[in-house]
Amino acid sequence: MADKAKFRLCDVSLDESIGRATPDIEHERAVAIFDLIEENSFEPVGHEGGPYKLKLSLVDSKLVFTITLEDDTPVATHILSLTPFRRIVKDYFMICESYYDAIRSSTPSQIEAIDMGRRGIHNEGSQTLKDRLEGKIAIDFDTARRLFTLVCVLHWRG
Template sequence: MADAGAFRLSEVTLDESIGRSTPDVEHERAVAIFDLIEENSFEPVGHGGGPYKLQLSLVDSKLVFTITLEDDAAVATHILSLTPFRRIVKDYFMICESYYEAIRSSTPSQIEAIDMGRRGIHNEGSQTLMDRLNGKITIDFDTARRLFTLVCVLHWRG
């Protein structure tokens, strides 16, 4: 059995063909990738261990997880329908826009209330991602949260 440190991501990339987005979205992307690399739990079911590299992309309105080892040897590719995420992502985008507007002009209590709602929707998306990856990739909730942020960034660009 491989050690627990082998079940982690060492690199995460997003499909760059989609292009760049707003500075706020790009900041979210950079922070999510940094945090994800720093601390994650990522175990492709049935694989002996990494560390792993992950490329996230959108192909034909589907989310594609391409997993390789650090030497680029293929591990697995998982394709998920985005349908279960559509409402959550839409709600998340709307509340993020409200949040970014609020931090420029609202009171701290208003910002905190919007941020609580934002975190709640983010948690819902993270749990949905964990559920959709069940039986394919085992991840913890913090890893799911960071990956959901990246799913949103991809979707926002796409």
């Protein structure tokens, strides 16, 4: 990956037509977007550089990446099937519920074990996203992790 100043996201938004979610989910979204903009590596294959704006949306059960330059000049739109993510997102939601339940009533070692599982599933989803974007958008693993969080938020809201 090339020049960090040129190949990065400067803005990330989620399709607002999905509607608002619970305060906890909205907080997760805001933190993921903040972290993503703070530090990311984002290189649309074959493009000379940004920085870029990214809009994530769900259309007909597909994940849509709409990429523009800072001045809203279109760069690319990539559409990914959500099928490879369905099991991972479902498992991630289930383990997150277990994690939040455990925080209220379990021992620190039980919470840590559940959290390790949660992180493992999150890593699996992040790698799947990175793999699905290969040849379209070059991203590092940390960027993939933050984007996967947003994919999950879209599912929570959608």
